[in-house]
Amino acid sequence: MADTPLRRQLDACLDALARSASPATVAAYRHDLEALAAFLEALDVTDATALDATLLRRFLGAERSRGLAPRSLARRRAAVAHLGDHLVTQGQLAHNPARLVPTPRQPSHLPKPLDVDQLARLLDTPHDDTPLALRDQAMLELFYSSGLRLAELAGLDLGDLDNRRVRVLGKGGKPRQVPVGHRARQALDAWLASRPALAAPGETALFVGQRGGRLGHRAIQKRLGEVARRRGLPEHLHPHRLRHSFASHLLESSQDLRAVQELLGHANLSTTQVYTQLDWQHLAASYDAAHPRARRRQDSSTPGDA
Known part of the structure; x- marks a missing residue:
């Protein structure tokens, strides 16, 4: 790979990001900026200071033509915007051209939370008490108890866990503390008692695999899917669905949007407001079912019944 100003600028940007962001965020931005570099080269x-709004639109258009989904395009734009901010900070650009290019429109689909009773049956299904089963149960309970992202759970160390809370590093390297419910704490205590049977000496990760090292993202996703199938869940289960369920069930009970925003680690309230739409659907269904004047009568009136 040629040593060009462009490559040095990307490396400097990612090195700066690594000082405040999680490894998962850095890896995602590296992937997106590599795509930008390949396009420019x-x-x-060969110099990122040549980047302008026209070039960025051409880049996003080319990525769209390759079949990238709107969510992936939005992430590409976010990575380029971060690079632009870095170059402005370094005095290499007068302004960030990404600010002139809107984020690609996202599809207006709503997350589908699991039913409360369905989720309770899943979590309460007995298991064989092996170290792996105890670990998987602790991950399930913690995802639902605290609304963690996949990267947040995977990045947890033993020292991040307190008696009733857990410290996580969220998007953009933003730390936050979230409560740990009683059932999740019980599951974690059971896992911690069995963890030495799997963990390699000196390993700090809270969740480890059979080889003793930190459990990776794909391994967590795979284990959760396997556990859900074994326990009879008829739908696919992934970590983000447990996070959706956490937010939706909490908002339905508390009606406190700001609290849910803080617990989820959303920088903007608008991101959390998608759950108000879910809650509205629930309330609207209840209204239609219960209010005496909300439904059309089954026995339609005759013209003479004035």
């Missing part, structure tokens, strides 16, 4: 552009 194909045009013989």
